[in-house]
Amino acid sequence: MTSQNVKRAKAGDDFAIQTFNLTRKFNSLVAVDGIDLNIKRGELFALLGPNGAGKTTTINMLCCLLKPSGGTAQVLGYDILKQPFKIKETIGVSPQETVISEHLNPQENLVLIGKIHGIDTRELKSRSQELLETMGLEARAKDQVRKFSGGMKRRLNIMMALIHNPKVLFLDEPTLGLDPQARRAIWEYIIRLKKEKTILLTTHYMDEADFLADRIGIMDEGKIVALGTSRELKTGLLDILEKHTIVIHAQNFTQKVISEMRTRYAEVEVTEDTMVISDKQLGFQEIVDLLHISGVTVSSAYTKEPTLDDVFLNITGKELRE
């Protein structure tokens, strides 16, 4: 055993998923370009990026569906190249496309995956019952799933990744193509799984990553271009841009107040009842006090946060969603 292997094995104690210069090429296209990730046990990590960024390819390599062209990865300390079946026993995967057995009912779909993982019939029964209840499908447990709505199928798709109680969960675009209500339902369920499991989730919805993830890796053209908590990424952007923005709502901005503010701050824009002030440094209290003294009745004021979209735009020069 080389010293590097020893180090990796030890690191595996803290990390559920580690990638080492993980690379995948499709002919000349580099879909995943040497990424290094360290995902802690119990963490919910989101890979955020536009279509074609390489998120699915990354997940497919981690769940041993696809061989890397270079580098490797470990899941719970097992190497994806050397011990794929060890990994397959401990993970749950909800694929990007909904994959369920159309002529089976939800119960049978769950039992199929459960039996493949060697869970005994009695336990399987109670577990599938429990899952169907929490996902709100118990009333339809005996109907063939081909008659289900997109949202119901999607929920079943996720349940099938959970039936065997895996330690590590891969959710590839869990709410792809769902209406806001169905998305909410799935988000709430994912929130409940946090801490209990290590979750690697991919999404191209920034609000999804923002809402769910402990940490976010922003991915573009096969590379991780930014990494951190939502807060870290956003404040990081503020530091880079050296531009803070405060938005104030009030009824009575006078021309005098506006000119006054313009002399003090770099950018001041006013539209009817809204004033947007930007500068390298801004004192929130100072601005509110100043307006107050000038006789402006402030109804609300807040520091404008950049979105993950802004972070992505700043790094790549592209919009997250076209």
Place this chain on the structure above:
Amino acid sequence: MRLLALASRNLKETYRDPLALGFLLGFPLVFMLLFGAIFSGDETPNYAIGVIDEDNTPLSQAFVDEALAQVPVLEVSTYDDTATALRDLKFGDLKAYIVIPDGFGQQVNSNWQGDKADITLNITYDESDIMVSEQIVTIINATTRAFAQIEVPITINAEPIYIETEIDYMDFIGPGIIVFGILIIIPTAARTMVSDKEKGMLARLLTTPTRPIDFILGYSLGLVLLAAAQIIIIMLATWLLGLNMTGNPFLAFFVFLLTSLCCIGIGMVVASLTKTENQAEPLCWLFAMPLAALSGCWFSIELMPSYLRTFANAFPFAHTIEASRAILIRGVGLEAISYDFFFLVGWAVAIFALGVILFRRSMRS
């Protein structure tokens, strides 16, 4: 456990799919009812045929008087020379005439003694009337076989010969229709496997500890059970519609089941070479339909050019029809069909091996 879970899922996916079930059962049953209806009841056709007995032995006479004369659809008249028979054929008074050549009696006798010998009959028929001549040839062929292969040592003059003369149309068409039903296993098998590949089920299951061998056995077991049910249903239907099951139906069932294994193997090969159902399905039909015709599922292939027969004989289905006719109609045992039987076994093993190799390769990425 894993294998059973997969097999049961595959079985459910097919039998709960009305379209798949319709193909597997509906298609052959409709064919059978159609053929059954055409040749049922009062509408039995009567074919006038002439016979010229050049052998003129007690055996050849028995063949004409006992065997041919008792076939319900044949109206036999004897002629002294071919010229008169040919004239009547040209005038349309005859559909065909048979010349029993010198040595016929001897040939039949050798068969009765256990030496397999070729039996020659010369049949002249009106080529323009394809369906009719086709059937006459089939009927005469079957009658002759029934006559020649009775396995009782007998002295012709002393004892009357018992001959199976109840030649029902279902006896000819039955085994062919059953084999046609089995051929439909090919698209069914290919569809099951390819659609899992196309829709991502295979990929999903490959993220579980399922081994490639589990997949292959899971598919095969599910499909074999399906094929067994299908064969039983169609065999029962042919029996109800008048197939005389003289021989051992279990032996026939086993021959059919072997054939269905070949079909599952072919389906697996097709599924490995294609990516979508839309590619796999037409490919299967393109393969199965001509082969059904060439193997004699719907009509006799006695008149087919020899290169086509050689081609058809390279596949299992002509052998199955041959063997199952021998078992069901003539009542022979395993020894009599051992060549066809081992051909089927060999074919099933070979195609399965190929299917497994190709399918495993198509699973990798």
